[in-house]
Amino acid sequence: MDKQLFINGKMIKGEGNARILINPATGQELVTIYEATVEQVEMAIQAAKTAFSETDWKQDKEERAALLMKLAGKLEENLEELAKLETENTGKPIRESRLDIEDSAGCLKYYADLLRDQFSEMMEQWDGSASIVKNVPFGVTGLIVPWNFPLLLGIWKIAPALAAGNTVVFKPSELTPLSSIKLAELMGECGFPEGVFNLVLGDGKTAGETITASEDVQKISFTGGTDTGRLINEQCARSFKNVSLELGGKSPLIIFDDTDIDKAVEWAIFGAFFNQGEVCVASSRILVQEDIYSDFTEKLTEKTKKIKLGDPFSEETEMGPVISMDHLRKIESYVEKGKAEGAKLLTGGERTGKQGYYLTPVIFTDVTPDMEIVQEEIFGPFCVIQTFSSEEEAVEIANGTKYGLAAGILSKDVERAERVADQIDSGIIWINSYHTPFVNAPWGGFKQSGTGRELGPHGLAAYSQPKHLNTNAVMGELGWYKF
Numbered sequence: 001m002d003k004q005l006f007i008n009g010k011m012i013k014g015e016g017n018a019r020i021l022i023n024p025a026t027g028q029e030l031v032t033i034y035e036a037t038v039e040q041v042e043m044a045i046q047a048a049k050t051a052f053s054e055t056d057w058k059q060d061k062e063e064r065a066a067l068l069m070k071l072a073g074k075l076e077e078n079l080e081e082l083a084k085l086e087t088e089n090t091g092k093p094i095r096e097s098r099l100d101i102e103d104s105a106g107c108l109k110y111y112a113d114l115l116r117d118q119f120s121e122m123m124e125q126w127d128g129s130a131s132i133v134k135n136v137p138f139g140v141t142g143l144i145v146p147w148n149f150p151l152l153l154g155i156w157k158i159a160p161a162l163a164a165g166n167t168v169v170f171k172p173s174e175l176t177p178l179s180s181i182k183l184a185e186l187m188g189e190c191g192f193p194e195g196v197f198n199l200v201l202g203d204g205k206t207a208g209e210t211i212t213a214s215e216d217v218q219k220i221s222f223t224g225g226t227d228t229g230r231l232i233n234e235q236c237a238r239s240f241k242n243v244s245l246e247l248g249g250k251s252p253l254i255i256f257d258d259t260d261i262d263k264a265v266e267w268a269i270f271g272a273f274f275n276q277g278e279v280c281v282a283s284s285r286i287l288v289q290e291d292i293y294s295d296f297t298e299k300l301t302e303k304t305k306k307i308k309l310g311d312p313f314s315e316e317t318e319m320g321p322v323i324s325m326d327h328l329r330k331i332e333s334y335v336e337k338g339k340a341e342g343a344k345l346l347t348g349g350e351r352t353g354k355q356g357y358y359l360t361p362v363i364f365t366d367v368t369p370d371m372e373i374v375q376e377e378i379f380g381p382f383c384v385i386q387t388f389s390s391e392e393e394a395v396e397i398a399n400g401t402k403y404g405l406a407a408g409i410l411s412k413d414v415e416r417a418e419r420v421a422d423q424i425d426s427g428i429i430w431i432n433s434y435h436t437p438f439v440n441a442p443w444g445g446f447k448q449s450g451t452g453r454e455l456g457p458h459g460l461a462a463y464s465q466p467k468h469l470n471t472n473a474v475m476g477e478l479g480w481y482k483f
Contacts, residue, residue, distance in 0.1 A: 004177070004201060005036055006184035008047035009194030014201055015040060019174060024091030024321040025312050025356040033177055035202040041169070041210040044198035048140040048167035049216050051195030058137050058165035065112040067192055068163060072108035074186040075101055085178040086151060087312045091321040091357070092275055094313050103439075104155040107455075110439045111163040114460055129472045135464040137165035138218040138242060142211035144204075144232075146224045147173035147323055148278040148379075154180060156443075156454050157221045158197070164463035166219065167196050169211055174203045175323060204228065215239060219463065222246070223280070226377070226403075226448050233451075244452030244462050246280065246444055248377040249405030252398040253283035253434065254388075254420065256411035257291040264410045265299045268383075271408060271434040273307065273361045276322050277381040280449075281406035283434060284378065286385045287397055293387050297365060300385075301346045304361050309352060321357040322380055328357045331380035338364045338373040338384075348381070369400050377403070391416065395423045404446030408434040427453070 003011040014034035021030040036044070051057060057064070075082065083097035090097075121133040143157040150172050161168050172180040184199040200207050212220050212235050219242045222232050226248040236243040253271050255264050271283030288296050312320035322328050328351070335349035348362035361381035367374050374384055388394040398407055406428040409417040417431045427445040430436070437443055442453035452462050 002034060004034055004181050005040060005044075006181075006188065006197070006199035007040065007044045008051075008198070009188065009192070011185065011188065012040075016202060016206060021089065021175070021178070022324065023088055023356075024323055025088075027325070027355050027357065030088060031178070033174075033201055035174065036200040036207055038206060038210050041200045041202070041207050042214070044169050044200050045140060045142075045211070045214050045216050047195035048169050048198055049195075051193055052137075052139050052167045055193045055196070057167065057193055057196055061115060061118075061165075064163055064165065065116050067190055068108045068112035068115075068159060070190045071187060072105040072112070074190060075105040075108070075183075078182070078186065079105075082151065082179055082182055084313075085182055087320075089176045089178045090147065090150065090323060091312050093317045093320050095315060096275060100149055100152040103437075104152050107152075107155050107439050108159045111159040111460065114457065115163040118460070125470070127472075129470055132469045132471075134467045134469065135164070135461070136467045137464055139166060140214075140217045141166045141168055141219040141221065141463065142214070142217045143168055143170045144208055144211065144220070144222045144224070145170075145172055147176040148275060148280075150176040151179040151183060153223050154183070156459070157223075160454075160459045161219075161221070161463045162196065164460055166463055167198075169198045169200060169217065171200050171202065171207045171211060174201065177201050208232075209235070212236060212241075218242065220244070221452075221454075221462070226450075229450060242465070244444075244454070245450040246452075246454060247405075247448065247450040248379075248403055249280050249282070249445065249449050250285060250375065250377050250401045250403045251281050251283050251406040251408070251426070252285045252287050252424075253408040254287045254394050254398060254410070255289065255292070255296065256394075256409070256413070256416070257289040258412045259292075259410045260412075261292055261296050261299060264296065265303050267408070267410060267434055268300055269304055269307070272383040273304070273319060273381045274435055276319055277361070277383075278323065278379055279435070281428060281435065282379075282383075283406075283408055284383045285374065285398075285401075286383055287388055287394055288385055289394075290387050290389050293385075297346070297385060301363060304363060305347055307361060309358050309360070319361065319381065321353075322359060323357070325357055327380065328359055331359060331362075331378060331382060334373055334376075334378045334380075334382060335362060338367075338371070341367075341371045341373065343367045343371060343373060343384070369397070375401055391420055395420060399423075399425050402448040405449035406430075406445070
């Protein structure tokens with residue numbers, strides 16, 4: 001398995017860094033990956049540029065739709081293999097990996113159907129001329145995704161980018177490229193035109209910066225940390241490159257005192273600890289109304305201790321390891337910060353298991369809004385509990401960070417929940433549920449959680465730009481000048 005890049009329709013060997021991937025569940029070596037050199041990344045960009053300018057890809061809507069549907073079928077046919085790769089590479093439980101592959105196939109089908117329904121807008125103008133507004137692709141798009149949902153977040157970008165008629169240079173995280181390599185192989189089997197999709201492996205310094213700095217890349221879409229997103233935004237601004245950023249979060253889950261506490265506890269655990277808490281929208285701040293605080297906190301702590309950590313390939317496992325030893329140590333450092341700041345550790349923060357990067361899920365109480373563990377994205381199985389007395393206070397606390405990605409509200413009073421939701425500065429809000437992404441609805445955040453949207457028609461629009469064509473059937477006399 002040494003041919004791991006996909007450039008101009010062919011799997012080739014990377015000539016750059018040799019990176020050893022580690023299985024997070026065992027801490028053992030998994031496979032060696034051969035990354036791209038700067039020259040190979042540039043070769044991928046040129047292949048995408050040529051495919052955009054010299055093939056019928058951008059014009060042939062039916063071909064694009066058919067190939068996206070064919071790729072969806074390939075994902076479904078190879079579901080178990082892809083899920084196995086995802087679990088080995090990320091440590092997430094196998095049942096979650098299967099769900100990711102199913103959702104990826106569904107996303108491809110959605111955009112195949114949606115692009116068939118895209119038509120130019122026609123307008124009759126006041127002067128008798130006719131206007132047509134077409135949505136046209138940018139050209140070469142650079143798509144960069146993180147390690148927590150390697151294939152799914154990739155497809156969220158790849159599907160609409162290709163559906164809109166762009167060509168793609170795709171860079172997954174250097175930590176989790178395995179499912180992307182398999183995806184490239186499947187795209188080769190589907191018969192995508194050469195250069196339409198290109199896969200390059202490498203870190204941000206080598207592959208990422210080469211893509212974002214290239215004058216031949218017209219659109220960048222990045223999902224990841226806010227600090228990296230800021231640097232990418234600054235770099236893209238130099239050439240006025242179009243950019244979409246889906247960044248960090250510190251999302252609140254507001255629990256009102258009329259809710260069913262037992263159900264709320266399960267939703268809170270799911271919101272905070274699903275996928276080891278390595279989710280941009282994780283409800284890492286749980287806001288509980290004062291009257292139920294004691295009962296809720298007691299039950300939350302009790303149930304959290306019962307979460308089944310273990311072998312991610314076991315069907316019984318409910319939480320796997322975090323992604324790496326470095327990340328484990330980062331989360332542990334926040335546990336120590338929380339203690340130093342005066343917060344109370346109710347449970348968690350302990351390494352567990354004989355091997356791998358397992359950490360028991362963390363719950364802190366007695367926090368204040370200025371604490372680092374309240375303000376900073378930790379991106380792991382880590383949450384804090386804050387209390388509120390009124391709707392107004394709940395909104396104030398919920399909006400009290402630099403982020404605005406997601407939020408949740410649990411209450412029997414849906415009218416009140418919707419009233420509160422209208423006041424929360426977040427791009428995604430769930431009432432009486434959490435986490436579910438809907439492929440036909442926009443996904444993205446406010447404030448420092450990013451710019452632009454993925455999924456739904458908004459996701460397709462993010463990969464095209466409007467072009468206005470105005471036509472007069474006959475050229476008339478202007479009569480403006482007094483010649």
